[in-house]
Amino acid sequence: MKLNHFLGFLGLALLLVSFSLASVLYYLVYLPAIESEVRSQQARELLAVQMGIKFAQRNLDVLCYDYSVWDEMVGFVAVRDEAFSRSNLSSNAFEAANIDGAYLFNTDGDLLWHYSSSEKLLPDTLPNNNKAWIGSVLPDLKEIEKQVPTTRNGLMNLGQSVVYFSNTSVLPSDEEGEVVGSLLMVRAINSELTEEIQQLSLVNFSLDMLDPTKEYDGIETFDAVPYIDSLAQKHMWLLNDVFGIPALKISVTHDKSLSPSLFTPESAVLFFTLVLVSLGTIIPISIMILKPLRTANKVLKKMVDSGKLIKMKSGWHIDEIVKLSLSFNQVVEKLERHQNYLESLSYKDPLTGVANRRSLEVFAQRAHEQWSEGKGLIGFLMIDIDNFKAYNDTLGHLAGDKAILTIAQTLLLECRRRGELLTRYGGEEFCVVVHGDNIAQMELLSKRMLKQVWELNLYHPEASHGKRVTVSIGGTLYERYSPSFSDMTWEMMVGQADAQLYEAKMSGRNQIKLEYAKEQQLKLVK
Secondary structure, three states: OOHHHHHHHHHHHHHHHHHHHHHHHHHHHHHHHHHHHHHHHHHHHHHHHHHHHHHHHHHHHHHHHHHHEOHHHHHHHHOOOHHHHHHHOOHHHHHHOOOOEEEEEEOOOOEEEEEEOOHHHOHHHOOOOHHHHEOOOEOOHHHHHHOOOOEEEEEEEEOOEEEEEEEEEEEOOOOOOOOOEEEEEEEEOOHHHHHHHHHHHOOEEEEEEOOOOOOOOOOOEOOOOOOOOOOOOEEEEEEEOOOOOEEEEEEEEOOOOOOOOOOOHHHHHHHHHHHHHHHOOOHHHHHHHHHHHHHHHHHHHHHHHHOOOOOOOOOOOOHHHHHHHHHHHHHHHHHHHHHHHHHHHHOEOOOOOOEOHHHHHHHHHHHHHHHHOOOOOEEEEEEEEOOHHHHHHHHOHHHHHHHHHHHHHHHHHHOOOOOEEEEEEEOOEEEEEEOOOOHHHHHHHHHHHHHHHHHHOOEOOOOOOOOEOOEEEEEEEEOOOOHHHOOOOHHHHHHHHHHHHHHHHHOOOOOEEEEEEOOOOEEEEO
């Protein structure tokens, strides 16, 4: 048998064996793994939607609590002072906080005062007998007799709208004393709120209002952690109101839904092309084939030894091998993106949801390498919550965790530009990596974060500034790379930023200390 015939038959046999083996592996190993991964991703998307909904509800709870547990509000329940209403309960304040309705009740469930952003939420949309709300929406006698703050929240139908509500008992600012009533705040479920939750969860979904008089059999509720029993492009659940009546239908559209198919036109064309090439193989062509095979073997071996994904050279003389190389490189790119995605899931801080210390190390190393290649500027900001130990000792660790979560989400909203990463460095300390094009971007970022935390107006009984939670920020910002910075690692930059944070603490807290590193000299900017 001639060599070219032997190589042709051998190639054909290898192709048939490889195809059969690939089919077995595909159906027994690869396909179940892919389906499991898609199912897991869909479950994570549903969990992200739940967390986004809870975060939106939490903001309403906090605002309602702040207005209710207030000495002046206790006085307003007794005497409806118009001057107090104009200065403290203005429509502008509620519109800025995205509150669509606010209703003040006495302990008997009678309406004393209200605010509504639209006619759909006027008092005449309330039930004729508000006492039906007692226990579910308004506090009952047992809760009133406790003489401590109590809160009720959830969904309910109000007029022709479905709203999120939060109701907190009204009592003095020290959280003890006679309960004189309760304050109810609502936010309508609309496209604006849906878009806000989509931005938080990064998941595409819709909320549709249901007819409370109808029954919806066969659709599960969205209260517990949803279970994905079958892969689909879209899943639907019911959201019940506080009375257990279906109020909304949530439809989640997934990024990934179907398993890939083995039998595609592209795979068929590639298979028959390889068969024809194998049948027509001759010695010169075999040499041209063996060289790229050896190269591919070296690439794969190097990938195994180094544990890294490596692209293959695509400049060959045979079109099929060039296409195979390009396909291989495309697979490598997809695997890199998939690997980065999976890694990102393990790089999240469990309390705040922002990047953790491990993510800082990876991102900072990459940013430092690019900066060392002359690409952009680099900087690090260290952020620490002021007097946080006193906050924990005074208000408790649960309140401390809530404060850290609120501040982390506030800082995260400011770090949305490309090249910016917020990480939780440890405890009440955060680190921001900035890889940008100009120093002004870094300086403005630090000022925005300091201002946004201040404007949160989180109560801090032991605070150094205005009885509210504040942060101190220290940073070091480096211009474009020069040989004089060759010994400067990103860990050393973090150390410099931490030193500036210490200076900000020693200078009175609630301020920024930035150090600009230039090729000629260092200059301290307050």
